[in-house]
Amino acid sequence: MSAGVAPAPVDAPDAARRIEETARRLVEAGDCAPRPARDPVNEPMINNWTEALGDANPAYPGQAPPAMVQVWTMGGLHGRRAADDPLGAMSAVLDEAGFTSVVATDCAQTYARVLRPGERLAIRSRLTGVAGPKRTALGEGWFVTTVSTWTVDDEPVAEMMFRILKFRPPPPPEPPREVPRPQVNRDTAYFWEGTAVGELRIQRCGGCGALRHPPGPMCPRCGATRPGYVVASGRGEVYSFVVHHHPPLPGRRAPFVVALVELEEGVRVLGELRGVEPGAVRVGLPVEVGLDRIDDELVLPAWRPR
Amino acid sequence: MSRAPAAPPAVGTELPALRLDVTTTFVVSTALATRDFQDVHHDRAAAVARGSQDIFLNILTTTGLVQRCVTDWAGPGAVVRAVSIRLGVPCYAGDELVLGGRVAEVAAGPDGDEVVVGVVGRCSLGDHVTGTVRVVLP
Known part of the structure; x- marks a missing residue:
């Protein structure tokens, strides 16, 4: 097999059982420990965001764009998931079963209040559901849903449901075989x-x-x-x-x-x-x-x- | 161009379309501004190796653009309460993304009119995003 092909799946019912058991354990475990944002809410990052997205709303950067909430707690260029991060643990089990590709499908954010420069956010997440295996246009996969809560001190300020599809990438098409071709004529x-x-x-x-x-x-x-x-x-x-x-x-x-x-x-x-x-x-x-x-x-x- | 802050909008009101030229620079600069360093949003060779035709918009940017489509219309005094989106086809560099909104619900609330706007963002491959934005108008 060529490089880039997903590892051969382990016995499918066995893999499904392991995925479901892991999901049940992670759902029961609930929220992971809060992880603080690298930076407080700040004007330079707001200005970079509004500049890139072309958003001229004069309310910014005195307040942060609400839809920017996830930006404050992104893992960054060299980010690593915490050991108790439920999406990391769930992804590892799905990777092992051959569902190695990922695509985000749904994101629903609610904002309790406006955030202003200087506020320090933290995020905590919990797994709320894993559904599959499902046939999708991208391939067979599992939908993994998490709910994250952002807090300032202990006050919840925003919440997000985030759903991804972890799917098995279809095998790449066989490259055409180059063989010497026969001369076909009226005789042959x-x-x-x-x-x-x-x-x-x-x-x-x-x-x-x-x-x-x-x-x-x-x-x-x-x-x-x-x-x-x-x-x-x-x-x-x-x-x-x-x-x-x-x-x-x-x-x-x-x-x-x-x-x-x-x-x-x-x-x-x-x-x-x-x-x-x-x-x-x-x-x-x-x-x-x-x-x-x-x-x-x-x-x-x-x-x-x- | 934002709306005049007079009467509450009627259900069915169409928002002005937001047209975006999704250049490579746009995809890269928005990915970095949202601190998303996944290679499929800035490295064309890596994106192609993973089966994509080019680099494509990241979800944090799409969420922000759906919000912008509504706040451009609602004006700076509007307070966004929720943005909910579902992704469809990828929006690749070189495409045009056109976001449009339509007022779906209007209700009087303690802080103003609570309005739910349905938003659809289309690119050449089809619907890139469908979603709703809940906003309070002053």
């Missing part, structure tokens, strides 16, 4: 149209009925130029093979095996032989065709032991 189109629909097609002379591969415009036996095809059973034996070590090829990891397979129908077809160690391949090995879907336009035939 039937073959690649066949692999696209899961058929291994063998050219058959429209004159004498002889089978031949690789395809060509004229029958080497009777000279007719009216080729058709039959669908092969896909079963055969290794007639000959090479183990490719070098040079490197796009879309392949060396060493790999290229086998010439004699089909039950009597013609021989080349393809990669997969699903067997190179050292274990031998002439006469019974194989069958499998299909290696490269992308929407190309399906390569490949052999596998049967």
Whole structure:
């Protein structure tokens, strides 16, 4: 797996039970200890805020914008959650279960009174609920709701319900495989149209009925130029093979095996032989065709032991 | 442009739209002004590596802009009691965000008219935010 993919989830019911148990314990534990703001409510930070948001309300900075309340107690550039912070504890358990991404979904703030420069805030938080697992547009996840209270001395001055979605990021799409692509022409189109629909097609002379591969415009036996095809059973034996070590090829990891397979129908077809160690391949090995879907336009035939 | 402080507003009154050019500078400066240092709000390469198309507005800024949409209209004497939002699609750098409000409830209170305004913020991908602001008008 590539980097950035969420760790494989532990057994899902087990993970859900652990998430719910942690949630119950944290809800019962109630408020964490109050954490003081780094700075008192102050005019420079209010001015930075109103400047950035373009808010020209003349009530500021003599009073703080109410919606700025959360700013005073943000953790900052190097912030670390306190050990008893309920969102931190809950997030750790959800991370472990593979719900590693986070997005804020709801925020409801109420303000008991106006705050003015010089006041020193503290915040305390409690977990009020964890709901999931839910299917969302972003992926499967759990909604985590906390309620925080800001105080000045011991007076509650504002409260906030905050809800986040902790979700499992969907796996990134497989990168397209770069492989050498076949030249498709009027002689060979039937073959690649066949692999696209899961058929291994063998050219058959429209004159004498002889089978031949690789395809060509004229029958080497009777000279007719009216080729058709039959669908092969896909079963055969290794007639000959090479183990490719070098040079490197796009879309392949060396060493790999290229086998010439004699089909039950009597013609021989080349393809990669997969699903067997190179050292274990031998002439006469019974194989069958499998299909290696490269992308929407190309399906390569490949052999596998049967 | 704020409203004239005369009669209480009628339910259904539309607020003036707040149009914002969400430049990279806007996303970064508002993220830092709200002390939100998550890389997805200032580092484009990190945001793309996490599956986003660009850096995007942080929730503290969206909350502040929803409030601003209402206070620009309500004027400096208004007291904001609550801002409640739900986020929809992300608002990426390079987009335009248009916030609009509509008076949903009006009730006489001890300190003035208590007004609830429904706010919707739209960007090119759809609704970025829906929410309500509860405000007391003097």
